Amino acid sequence: MFKNYLTVAVRNLLKHRLYSAINIFGLAIGIASCILIALFVRDELSYDSFIPNGERIYRVETRFDIPGRSPIIGGVSPGPALAIMLKDFPGIEAGVRLGRARTTFKRGAEVFREDLTLADPSMFDVLDLPLVAGDKAKALADNTGVVISESMARKYFGAASPIGQVIDATFSFSPTEVTARPLLVTAVFKDLPDNSHLKIDFISRINESDYEKMPWMFKDWTSLNTWTYLKLRSAADAANIEKGFKAFTARNVPSFPFSGKELKISDYMTLSLVKLEDIHLKSKGMGQVKPPGDAKSVATFAVVAAMILLIACINFTNLATARASQRAREVALRKVLGAKRPQLIAQFLSESVLTALVALVIAVALVHLALPTYNTVLQKQLAPDLAGAGPLIAAMFGLIALVGVVAGLYPAMVLSGFLPSRILKANKSAAAEGSGRLRTALVVIQFAISIGLLVCTAVVYSQTLYAKSMNVGYDPQDLMVVRTTSQKLADDILRTLREEVAKLPGVTAVTIGGSMPPDSNNNNNNIVEVPGRPSPTPILLEQKSVDYEFFTTFKVPLLAGRYLDEAHGGDDFPHGTDAQVRNGANIIINENALRRLGFASPQEAVGQQLRSGAGRAQENKTMMLTIVGVVGDVAYRSVRDEMQGMYFTRNSEEFRNLVVRYDGVAGPALRDATAKIWRELAPSDPYTTQFVPQLVQEQYRAEDAQTKLFAAFAGLAIVIACLGLYGLAAFTAERRTKEIGIRKVLGAKVSDVVRLLVWDFSKPVLVANLLAWPAAYMLMRDWLNDYPYRIDMGSIPFAVAGIGAIAIAWITVASHAARAAQSNPIHALRYE
Amino acid sequence: MLTLQNLSKSYRTDTVETTALNAVNIEIRQGEFAAIMGPSGCGKSTLLNIIGMLDTPTSGSYLFKGEEIAGYSEAKLSDIRKENIGFIFQSFNLIDELTVFENVELALLYHKIGAQERKARVEAVMAKVGIDHRAEHRPAQLSGGQQQRVAVARAVVSNPSLILADEPTGNLDSHHGAEVMDLLQTLNREGTTIVMVTHSNIDAGRAKRVINLLDGHVMAEGLIKAA
Numbered sequence A: 001m002f003k004n005y006l007t008v009a010v011r012n013l014l015k016h017r018l019y020s021a022i023n024i025f026g027l028a029i030g031i032a033s034c035i036l037i038a039l040f041v042r043d044e045l046s047y048d049s050f051i052p053n054g055e056r057i058y059r060v061e062t063r064f065d066i067p068g069r070s071p072i073i074g075g076v077s078p079g080p081a082l083a084i085m086l087k088d089f090p091g092i093e094a095g096v097r098l099g100r101a102r103t104t105f106k107r108g109a110e111v112f113r114e115d116l117t118l119a120d121p122s123m124f125d126v127l128d129l130p131l132v133a134g135d136k137a138k139a140l141a142d143n144t145g146v147v148i149s150e151s152m153a154r155k156y157f158g159a160a161s162p163i164g165q166v167i168d169a170t171f172s173f174s175p176t177e178v179t180a181r182p183l184l185v186t187a188v189f190k191d192l193p194d195n196s197h198l199k200i201d202f203i204s205r206i207n208e209s210d211y212e213k214m215p216w217m218f219k220d221w222t223s224l225n226t227w228t229y230l231k232l233r234s235a236a237d238a239a240n241i242e243k244g245f246k247a248f249t250a251r252n253v254p255s256f257p258f259s260g261k262e263l264k265i266s267d268y269m270t271l272s273l274v275k276l277e278d279i280h281l282k283s284k285g286m287g288q289v290k291p292p293g294d295a296k297s298v299a300t301f302a303v304v305a306a307m308i309l310l311i312a313c314i315n316f317t318n319l320a321t322a323r324a325s326q327r328a329r330e331v332a333l334r335k336v337l338g339a340k341r342p343q344l345i346a347q348f349l350s351e352s353v354l355t356a357l358v359a360l361v362i363a364v365a366l367v368h369l370a371l372p373t374y375n376t377v378l379q380k381q382l383a384p385d386l387a388g389a390g391p392l393i394a395a396m397f398g399l400i401a402l403v404g405v406v407a408g409l410y411p412a413m414v415l416s417g418f419l420p421s422r423i424l425k426a427n428k429s430a431a432a433e434g435s436g437r438l439r440t441a442l443v444v445i446q447f448a449i450s451i452g453l454l455v456c457t458a459v460v461y462s463q464t465l466y467a468k469s470m471n472v473g474y475d476p477q478d479l480m481v482v483r484t485t486s487q488k489l490a491d492d493i494l495r496t497l498r499e500e501v502a503k504l505p506g507v508t509a510v511t512i513g514g515s516m517p518p519d520s521n522n523n524n525n526n527i528v529e530v531p532g533r534p535s536p537t538p539i540l541l542e543q544k545s546v547d548y549e550f551f552t553t554f555k556v557p558l559l560a561g562r563y564l565d566e567a568h569g570g571d572d573f574p575h576g577t578d579a580q581v582r583n584g585a586n587i588i589i590n591e592n593a594l595r596r597l598g599f600a601s602p603q604e605a606v607g608q609q610l611r612s613g614a615g616r617a618q619e620n621k622t623m624m625l626t627i628v629g630v631v632g633d634v635a636y637r638s639v640r641d642e643m644q645g646m647y648f649t650r651n652s653e654e655f656r657n658l659v660v661r662y663d664g665v666a667g668p669a670l671r672d673a674t675a676k677i678w679r680e681l682a683p684s685d686p687y688t689t690q691f692v693p694q695l696v697q698e699q700y701r702a703e704d705a706q707t708k709l710f711a712a713f714a715g716l717a718i719v720i721a722c723l724g725l726y727g728l729a730a731f732t733a734e735r736r737t738k739e740i741g742i743r744k745v746l747g748a749k750v751s752d753v754v755r756l757l758v759w760d761f762s763k764p765v766l767v768a769n770l771l772a773w774p775a776a777y778m779l780m781r782d783w784l785n786d787y788p789y790r791i792d793m794g795s796i797p798f799a800v801a802g803i804g805a806i807a808i809a810w811i812t813v814a815s816h817a818a819r820a821a822q823s824n825p826i827h828a829l830r831y832e
Numbered sequence B: 001m002l003t004l005q006n007l008s009k010s011y012r013t014d015t016v017e018t019t020a021l022n023a024v025n026i027e028i029r030q031g032e033f034a035a036i037m038g039p040s041g042c043g044k045s046t047l048l049n050i051i052g053m054l055d056t057p058t059s060g061s062y063l064f065k066g067e068e069i070a071g072y073s074e075a076k077l078s079d080i081r082k083e084n085i086g087f088i089f090q091s092f093n094l095i096d097e098l099t100v101f102e103n104v105e106l107a108l109l110y111h112k113i114g115a116q117e118r119k120a121r122v123e124a125v126m127a128k129v130g131i132d133h134r135a136e137h138r139p140a141q142l143s144g145g146q147q148q149r150v151a152v153a154r155a156v157v158s159n160p161s162l163i164l165a166d167e168p169t170g171n172l173d174s175h176h177g178a179e180v181m182d183l184l185q186t187l188n189r190e191g192t193t194i195v196m197v198t199h200s201n202i203d204a205g206r207a208k209r210v211i212n213l214l215d216g217h218v219m220a221e222g223l224i225k226a227a
């Protein structure tokens, strides 16, 4: 019996080639999209699952809610917190802090700039990275040992055994000096997989006394330089511990003395817990070592996958019912010969499952073809690990069964329901009347989905374009950044480097400075107040240290007053708390700060004074800042973040980078010329340059990838929907030949008939627009709400998607319509 | 009204060439009622299709109202046909998806006639053929005789001067066939020229003239007295 079904199924596939091709390719593209998206989703959801006991490991996250500005959030937490937490919360089994040290490592004559992870010795009690050599218990016994990854072991020692080897490293334990310290390799760990939020190459022990000259590293409650991971006794304790954090911060975070008042930092500070496996998708803000994922886009793409598959299934259903009449006779005969309805349903379902199976084979091939490009766009290394993946294969076959049943069930019900008496007597067009309406409804759904995706693509694309082309407040073109690795090196060479680089041909301006845009750090936040104008809430301004030439080099427009200028002695920020208190300093503020401080105009602000803290918080000193100029807002971060109030000082102690503006010379040539000067000044330090336009683009990489994927999947959805429409048009044209013949006999011209058919196929697409527009509008309104600076959606994306879809539908059906319209009516009317 | 001179039609398929009409000479005058008879496959439908400009002759001349139409474009033929000719088929050829009213109206849709006038004319002609009470029915809900009356209504609603009927009673029983023939005869009396293909001697008896075809040749013409 089953063999008979199979024979009929295979013969049917072969006999109706167009029909089979449309079904199989539509399904194949749908299944391939599904697999690709599933690989992405699986990867995003699998982050950090390799770490044992992940279900009870949490990271402490910090949030500052400061009225008048967007909250400061991040995955980092105060250095002193962990030690007290371990005492206060018995539910915590173990905890570890991670920090980062900028180091240079020597390998023979070569030097490399490496990110060294600093960790408490409890590292492996919490984040139990699998070791391939060495002893966990002793690996971080003191600050002279280093644990390295397998690939770093290869990089530094090749095939030699790394244990017991020594790496010559230099650290910057203070802003002004570098310390050479040989590190003994005590253990080797397996490289972390790509799907981890952690990026660790080297681990060394945190030794707080190393940082006596940088006390904010581990001892400050508001300077956040460490990540804190907790392993709880049970995941059930998490909510309670989190609840206890409010009282914890109130007890432990010191108040901040500010102009006679005590500012309770804990009122603005919230600590919270994020589960290890949620960090990648849910943790936001500062202190992400790798670009974080986004739970929303993962969910979105999962939905997109389901929708594409649905479109492909609809093709199958539609085409199968459309040609039901062609198979009515077979059904009738089988029934006459004794087939029962369930047997017929089984027959038709096995046909659809067989079709889906053939589609799966093609889909797997398509996935393999698409994967390299897909990985490039996503910056991932996704691979369908078919070898050891029983569940994956099971899932795929489950999918096939699902697709086969979803797509095939309705046609199977219709076909198996035919009454043989009517069919054998009426000999034609006994196909159910209602199925025509269902087909139209399904086509509407297909196009509604496609149009919705097109609208989303258009909006995401326009927003990204808008974000990228938004005025950043300076001219980012033709700017090159040279970075130093330590404050010591910066102090040693930066000024000479500036003089030499200025002499290079094509260089029009050079400046040095601390934080210059683009810079994602958001940690120079200072509380200020306008004397005599008390503010109910603290005013927090970002402080940026730049040199005199910064404004002209970056072409930051001046709104009032003047730029910082060497000719004015007071423009140089004094070194040392006493000098700061005594002399104060001149500053430039931006427009946003102007508003925060409540000045009516830039002119009014010039000459006004602000009071801010001087030195370290514990010193309880204040200094006066005099506004000498007001400039436009400068975007340091991407426009996903709101512009903040800022002031610029010339604090030469923080100068670490050099920025060159050039003209009439190629960037790479300038980079090489600068490298030559660098190697003379600092032969043993690695040279790093970046170009500002590229750095700005990098900030939009996630959006770029999203746009590309949306466009690709929306395109595929349209392709599949049109495949279905093409097949449907073919059947409709065939079914309507008689009608077309009659119309022509009655005087209809070819153009009349084409118009009639094309209009008939346009109607569902028009209705689809009406469904898709409001849905897409609401979705995109929410999406855009995440951007403080966003486009006005307007009507263009909707018009583009709507007209585009109709045009594509027209092109798809026009050939059939034209062929049908041109045929001689007597052929159609001849044999009835 | 129309003159066919030396008109031939042959069909060429891959291998065989079929001569459906061979040097046919026929003249049909205004107001005539002509019946074409002959065995199956002798070329009756082909002749009717050519007269109706649905098909073009392979050679020969076709004068319609004194105008040579051989070589006219499809669009031009479509215009002449639309203004002058109505068709009735053996298998009715109604559109299943349209109501009776809409089927009849279809013949006026490709003329420049306002909706109101269209409605009036369709209703008038439906009353004339006696199907006005079925205006909102679908063809499938009617008997064969009723369907053919709808087809007649559709053929005459545009006031053609020539009606071509290919075996109009072929799918009907004798009672319903007679009804349709009555209608055709009435139309002829009112001045419409009718050319009808038929196998039935009784139906042919209603015509004023019988043309006998055999293997693409006009065999004999018998003039029959008006009944």
Ligand SMILES: Nc1ncnc2c1ncn2[C@@H]1O[C@H](COP(=O)(O)OP(=O)(O)O)[C@@H](O)[C@H]1O
Pocket: B011, B012, B013, B018, B019, B020, B039, B040, B041, B042, B043, B044, B045, B046, B047
């Ligand atoms: N489109 C066609 N292609 C090939 N041969 C045709 C075609 N139409 C008609 N014929 C042939 O021409 C001859 C006349 O057909 P037709 O006019 O339909 O005969 P009748 O209507 O008298 O039964 C037949 O032999 C038929 O097979």
Ligand SMILES: [Mg+2]
Pocket: B044, B045, B046
């Ligand atoms: Mg015939």
